Amino acid sequence: MTDIPSSLEDVAEACGTRAALALLAHFEGIDLYFPHNPRPDHPILQALGPEDGPAVCHYMAGETVTIPNRSPAKRRARILALHEQGLSTAAIARKMHQTQRWVREVIRRAGEDDQGDLFG
Known part of the structure; x- marks a missing residue:
């Protein structure tokens, strides 16, 4: 997983590379909190879509992850x-x-x- 930063490797393994790369693309450089029960208009669900968004939030529920800057x-x-x-x-x-x-x-x-x- 060379394109996946170490802070997102678990997400890539559990929810797929597509979800991890989408987090990186949409939330690069910020601390991102994953809610237990996100609203349908939550930015994570909007960015990752109806399949990946809920899956990632469920997997990471209650966690905060720093999404690194790529460049x-x-x-x-x-x-x-x-x-x-x-x-x-x-x-x-x-x-x-x-x-x-x-x-x-x-x-x-x-x-x-x-x-x-x-x-x-």
């Missing part, structure tokens, strides 16, 4: 691209499942990299 460099590049498109830090944070503070930090650091050498 921080790609995430930073995506944040900067969204910033260039004019999205607010709040909108970028929601879209990227990051805090606004982190989004501002990524943008600030990119600005430092773009500055020329003052004495060069």
Whole structure:
């Protein structure tokens, strides 16, 4: 299971690789709590669908799992691209499942990299 992070290997074994990869795709970079009895509109059920969603929630009931980031460099590049498109830090944070503070930090650091050498 080379594409599955170690934190999701149990989910992949019990509920299938498709479910584990869907969790990674939809909830990357956040701590995800699995409710015992999720509502039909719960984000996990919406993301994984009517078969995988309930199965994963049943298997992981009451647990919180940190869904890892696959590629921080790609995430930073995506944040900067969204910033260039004019999205607010709040909108970028929601879209990227990051805090606004982190989004501002990524943008600030990119600005430092773009500055020329003052004495060069």
